[in-house]
Amino acid sequence: MxxxxxxxxxxxxxxxxxxxxxxxxxxxxxxxxxxxxxxxxxxxxxxxxxxxxxxxxxxxxxxxxxxxxxxxxxxxxxxxxxxxxxxxxxxxxxxxxxxxxxxxxxxxxxxxxxxxxxxxxxxxxxxxxxxxxxxxxxxxxxxxxxxxxxxxxxxxxxxxxxxxxxxxxxxxxxxxxxxxxxxxxxxxxxxxxxxxxxxxxxxxxxxxxxxxxxxxxxxxxxxxxxxxxxxVQPETMVLGQSEEIQVGKDQFDEKSPEGVVTVILIAGLAARTPKNTWPLSSAGWYVLCNGRVVVAADKTDLTGWGAGLANFHYKYRGFKGFAFFFSENPLLLPWTTTKRGLNRESPVYQRARNRMVGLSKPVVTFLNDMYPSEVSEEIAEREIAEKAVATNINRVAANPSKGFGVVRKKSAPKTTVQIAFQSEKDDVARIKKCVREPSWSAAKVGEYTFEHYLRMECPE
Amino acid sequence: MREPKESWRKVAYDLRPAKQVERRMLLDTMQMLSLAGFHISEYQYTGFGSIYFVDFILFHKLLGIHRLLSVEISEKIEKRVNFNKPFDCVDILIKPIGDVIPTLSPDRKHFLWLDYDTIVNSDNLSDILLATTYLTPESLLLITVDVEPPGEEGDGPRQWRAYFREEAEPYLGSATEVRHYAKDSLPRINIQIIEKAIKKGLTGRSDVEFLPLFNFLYADGHQMLTIGGMIGSKAERRRIEGSRLIETDYIRLDLSKEPFIIKVPNVTRKERLHLDSNMPCSDTWETEEFEIPPDDLAAYSQIYRFFPAYAELLL
CATH class of the missing domain: 3.30.565.10 (Histidine kinase-like ATPase, C-terminal domain)
Structure with a gap:
C-alpha cells in the first residue's frame, strides 16, 4: 500500500x-x-x-x-x-x-x-x-x-x-x-x-x-x-411610549466555554410619523450584533413571524422590535460573513428567537384588538396608540425585564346617548321663525326643542 | 388569533369520569413528586379555570398549592369568572395564555396545564413553544388536546393531513403520506407534533430537557390526549427515576411508548363494592358473581383508586 x-x-x-x-x-x-x-x-x-x-x-x-x-x-x-x-x-x-x-x-x-x-x-x-x-x-x-x-x-x-x-x-x-x-x-x-x-x-x-x-x-x-x-445622519431607533404603554424587554446571557453573549430584546409599538401613521416598511424586527444592524425591519419566519407568531399582516405595521447581541468574541454572534443575515443554526439565536416570539405576543394581541373584526363604537387601543411618543431605544434598554403591557385607565361610564332623526325642512324653519333664531342649525333646533320639552313637561 | 371557544357552555366539567380519573392520577403523581423532594406546594399553578375551577379546588385543597393563576381568554365572562373564583389566592387574568406565559415569574417553579378542549392548532403550538422557552427548571407542563379527526363530517385522511399541514407544518417531521393520517394514527401524530413543539421551545437551553411523565388517552365523548412532564436536568431525571413513579402503571417516561389509556368501565355501585373488596388483584383474578369482560376488569383494576363515585345531592 x-x-x-x-x-x-x-x-x-x-x-x-x-x-x-x-x-x-x-x-x-x-x-x-x-x-x-x-x-x-x-x-x-x-x-x-x-x-x-x-x-x-x-x-x-x-x-x-x-x-x-x-x-x-x-x-x-x-x-x-x-x-x-x-x-x-x-x-x-x-x-x-x-x-x-x-x-x-x-x-x-x-x-x-x-x-x-x-x-x-x-x-x-x-x-x-x-x-x-x-x-x-x-x-x-x-x-x-x-x-x-x-x-x-x-x-x-x-x-x-x-x-x-x-x-x-x-x-x-x-x-x-x-x-x-x-x-x-x-x-x-x-x-x-x-x-x-x-x-x-x-x-x-x-x-x-x-x-x-x-x-x-x-x-x-x-x-x-x-x-x-x-x-450621514443616523436613522435613530425609536419606539412609541407613553404613561400607558410599558415597552416589553427581556435579557439573558448565553454562556459557553468560548465566551458570553448578552442578549437584550425590546419590543413594542412603533412611533408614529408626523402624519400620524405607522409606515409598513419600517415595521418588524431589527437584529443588531455588537451594535451594528444586521437585519432590518424583518417580517419573516427568521424572526418568528409565521413560526410561533402569526404571519406578518398589514395590521401589525405598528410592531417594532430590537434584538441586541453583544459579545467580546464576535464569532459567537449569530451573523453571517456578509453581516446582512443571520446564521439560523446559531444556538444563541435559536434561543433568542423563541423569546422574541414570547416578547412579541402581547404586542400582536394589542394590534389585533386595535383592528377587531367587528368594529365597536370606541376602541381604547386606538386612543392609547395615538398618544405614544417617540422614545429613543437607549432610554428603555436599561429598563428591568418586563413584558409589553398597557395600563388601561378606566374611563368614567358614559352618561349621554346620541339622538338623530329626520324632520321636514318646513317644520324646522317654522320653529326657527317661532323662536326668532334664523341662523340656528337643524341640530341646534333639535337640541332646543328637546331641552324645551324636558323643562316644560318633565320638571325634576 | 382565533375567537375564544365558549367551552364553558358545553359541559359541566366536574362530571366527566375519565377526566376526573386523570385529575386524580395527577394528584397521585404530585404526591409522589413531593416525596421525591419536589416542593409541589410551593409551585405556582397556572391553568384555565373557566367558571368551574375544578383543578384549582383540587390542587389547593389536596396539594396545598397556594399560588394559583387562572387565565381566561373570553372578556364576555369576565364578571362570571371573578364571581366563581373559589379562593382568594386564585388570581385571574383575562388575556390570551400566549401573552401570559412569557411573564410567569422566573423565580418560581411552575405547574402549567394547557388544557385545551380543541383540536391542536397553531396558536396552541405557539403556546407550547413558549412554555418550554420560559418555564424554569423543575417546572411541570401538561398539554391536553382533542385528538378526534379535524374538519367536517365525511372528511378523510387527505383532508386531515391538509388540516395538520396548515396548522402544524413545522412539526410534522416525516409524517408526509396520507396513510400516516388514518384515524387510528391521529393520536400518534398529535404526540409527535406536541413533542416537536416542546423540543423547539427548548432549543438553546442547554441545561434542561423535557422529562416525560404522562401520556394519557381517554374519552368522555371526544378522545382526548394529555402529554405532560417536567422541564429538568439530569439531576431531576435521576430523582424521578429513583422515586416510586417508575413503578406506577400510568406513568410514561418515554413518549415513544404507547399512551396509557384511561378506560372507565360501566359498572354498578353494587358491582364496584364487590370489585373493590378484591382490589388490588392479581392479573389472573376473575369474579364469578357477575359477568364482566376481562378488558373491563383489567381497566377497572388500573383505575379503581382514582375512580370517582357520583351521587345525587339534594341541596
Missing amino acids: TNKNANAYPKKRFFLEMFTRDISLEDCILDLIDNSIDALIRSRHIDILSDLLNPVSSDESVSSNKQWQTLPTITVSFSDKEFRITDKCGGISPEAAQAEVFNFGHSNDFSGSLGQLGAYGIGLKRAIFKIGNHFDMESTTTTGGFKVSIDVKEWSKKDTKISDWTIPLELTKGVKTLTRAGTSIKIRDLRPEVCMRINDGSVEGILHTKIAQTYALFLERYVRIYLNNQV
Whole structure:
C-alpha cells in the first residue's frame, strides 16, 4: 500500500473571482467602515455593551452641539475612476498589519485585538477584490504606521507556493496625537461591473440609507461618517411610549466555554410619523450584533413571524422590535460573513428567537384588538396608540425585564346617548321663525326643542 | 388569533369520569413528586379555570398549592369568572395564555396545564413553544388536546393531513403520506407534533430537557390526549427515576411508548363494592358473581383508586 498526499492549497483566483460573488458592492463598503469603527473601539477603549445602550445626554447628542464637530470621521467617496475611504479612527499598527490584517481569515492562535465588528478576517480583502484592480493603503497609529501599494492582477499571477501569499509593506513613522491617527484606502482601476453600478446612479442613495441604518447607534455618539461630502445622519431607533404603554424587554446571557453573549430584546409599538401613521416598511424586527444592524425591519419566519407568531399582516405595521447581541468574541454572534443575515443554526439565536416570539405576543394581541373584526363604537387601543411618543431605544434598554403591557385607565361610564332623526325642512324653519333664531342649525333646533320639552313637561 | 371557544357552555366539567380519573392520577403523581423532594406546594399553578375551577379546588385543597393563576381568554365572562373564583389566592387574568406565559415569574417553579378542549392548532403550538422557552427548571407542563379527526363530517385522511399541514407544518417531521393520517394514527401524530413543539421551545437551553411523565388517552365523548412532564436536568431525571413513579402503571417516561389509556368501565355501585373488596388483584383474578369482560376488569383494576363515585345531592 502506498500513501500519498493530495493538494489542498488556497488559490488566489478563488478569492478574487468566487468569494466576491456572494456580497453586494454596498455591503463590501460597509465591511470597510466596520474596520474603521473597530479601530475606533480599540483606540478609544469603547465598551459597546455598556455605552451603546445608555441614554445619550442632551449635551452629548449629535444634532446640536460643538462636541459633535470633534468626533472622529470616516469619509467615503467614489466615482467611476476611484474609490476612497479615509478615517481618523486610530489606525492599524505595523505589527498587526504584518501578522494578521492581510491574512485570509484569522489564525488559530490569534487572540489579539479581534475586532468587535470585523469578526472573520475577510472584509478588507474581499472589498478590495470586489471593487478594483489596484489599491493603495496607508495607516498610522501613535506608535508607527505602514504603506502598501498593490496591483492585484500582478499579485495574483504568482500563485505556486505559500510565500507568494505575502504583501510588501513599507513601514512609516507614527503620528503624535491619536486624533490624527487613521487609515486611508484608495482603490483604482475599478472593475467594469462596479463602474456600471456607480454610473447607474443608485449606489450612493442605497449606501446612504444603509449607513444611516446600520451604524445608527455609533453615529449617535462616536463617529461622523461622510459619504461623497454629505454627512450621514443616523436613522435613530425609536419606539412609541407613553404613561400607558410599558415597552416589553427581556435579557439573558448565553454562556459557553468560548465566551458570553448578552442578549437584550425590546419590543413594542412603533412611533408614529408626523402624519400620524405607522409606515409598513419600517415595521418588524431589527437584529443588531455588537451594535451594528444586521437585519432590518424583518417580517419573516427568521424572526418568528409565521413560526410561533402569526404571519406578518398589514395590521401589525405598528410592531417594532430590537434584538441586541453583544459579545467580546464576535464569532459567537449569530451573523453571517456578509453581516446582512443571520446564521439560523446559531444556538444563541435559536434561543433568542423563541423569546422574541414570547416578547412579541402581547404586542400582536394589542394590534389585533386595535383592528377587531367587528368594529365597536370606541376602541381604547386606538386612543392609547395615538398618544405614544417617540422614545429613543437607549432610554428603555436599561429598563428591568418586563413584558409589553398597557395600563388601561378606566374611563368614567358614559352618561349621554346620541339622538338623530329626520324632520321636514318646513317644520324646522317654522320653529326657527317661532323662536326668532334664523341662523340656528337643524341640530341646534333639535337640541332646543328637546331641552324645551324636558323643562316644560318633565320638571325634576 | 382565533375567537375564544365558549367551552364553558358545553359541559359541566366536574362530571366527566375519565377526566376526573386523570385529575386524580395527577394528584397521585404530585404526591409522589413531593416525596421525591419536589416542593409541589410551593409551585405556582397556572391553568384555565373557566367558571368551574375544578383543578384549582383540587390542587389547593389536596396539594396545598397556594399560588394559583387562572387565565381566561373570553372578556364576555369576565364578571362570571371573578364571581366563581373559589379562593382568594386564585388570581385571574383575562388575556390570551400566549401573552401570559412569557411573564410567569422566573423565580418560581411552575405547574402549567394547557388544557385545551380543541383540536391542536397553531396558536396552541405557539403556546407550547413558549412554555418550554420560559418555564424554569423543575417546572411541570401538561398539554391536553382533542385528538378526534379535524374538519367536517365525511372528511378523510387527505383532508386531515391538509388540516395538520396548515396548522402544524413545522412539526410534522416525516409524517408526509396520507396513510400516516388514518384515524387510528391521529393520536400518534398529535404526540409527535406536541413533542416537536416542546423540543423547539427548548432549543438553546442547554441545561434542561423535557422529562416525560404522562401520556394519557381517554374519552368522555371526544378522545382526548394529555402529554405532560417536567422541564429538568439530569439531576431531576435521576430523582424521578429513583422515586416510586417508575413503578406506577400510568406513568410514561418515554413518549415513544404507547399512551396509557384511561378506560372507565360501566359498572354498578353494587358491582364496584364487590370489585373493590378484591382490589388490588392479581392479573389472573376473575369474579364469578357477575359477568364482566376481562378488558373491563383489567381497566377497572388500573383505575379503581382514582375512580370517582357520583351521587345525587339534594341541596
